[in-house]
Amino acid sequence: MKHLPKHLRPRWRYLAVGLASWPDAALDRRTFQRELWFAAQNLLGDAGSADLDGSVLHFRFEDGDGEAVVRARRGEVERLRAVLATMDAVDGQPLGVSVRGVSGTVRACEEKYIRRPGEDSQERTVAFADADRPALVRDDRVDVRLSGGYVGATALEFPDT
Incomplete structure (x- = not known):
């Protein structure tokens, strides 16, 4: 054909x-x-x-x-x-x-x-809702692990005073 x-x-x-x-x-x-x-x-x-x-x-x-x-x-x-x-x-x-x-x-x-793999992701402990909780940090996003799943947040940087 x-x-x-x-x-x-x-x-x-x-x-x-x-x-x-x-x-x-x-x-x-x-x-x-x-x-x-x-x-x-x-x-x-x-x-x-x-x-x-x-x-x-x-x-x-x-x-x-x-x-x-x-x-x-x-x-x-x-x-x-x-x-x-x-x-x-x-x-x-x-x-x-x-x-x-x-x-x-x-x-x-x-x-x-299309980006190639290689984006940094780090496991950190963050302060969230009056407690230290595990979180996954990717670029400017922070996914905080709670008992029912994840909560999305953004990283805030405060200048040194």
């Missing part, structure tokens, strides 16, 4: 998607893909979600941070952004989703918008 001529092939756009959750959240490509398709079907219907495509090509998630590269047909980028905006949890785990950028090739998308 012959390939389609270039002018008849589908054109794609690739979205770099940032993911954030609690440090103990377990998330894999399959569950994220299933939730993405489910959200697209709920928002756009069967025909609209088929036009969108929304395939996850690249996925990395560890220690509550991650990223994905999601494919969409050219002209459907805004609808995919709307679908991603409706996603707030995967398998009952809260999830923050943000679009970092859009590219015409997977390679350009990864080079421009």
Whole structure:
């Protein structure tokens, strides 16, 4: 079977998607893909979600941070952004989703918008709610471990006086 001529092939756009959750959240490509398709079907219907495509090509998630590269047909980028905006949890785990950028090739998308692993995360003891508690510090975010789960906070620095 012959390939389609270039002018008849589908054109794609690739979205770099940032993911954030609690440090103990377990998330894999399959569950994220299933939730993405489910959200697209709920928002756009069967025909609209088929036009969108929304395939996850690249996925990395560890220690509550991650990223994905999601494919969409050219002209459907805004609808995919709307679908991603409706996603707030995967398998009952809260999830923050943000679009970092859009590219015409997977390679350009990864080079421009996807960070490589190596973000510093440190386990510290912090003062929270009148007690010393364990916390995971990542950049400017602090996730304080409580008995019922995690609480998100930000680090405040006070100048020496």
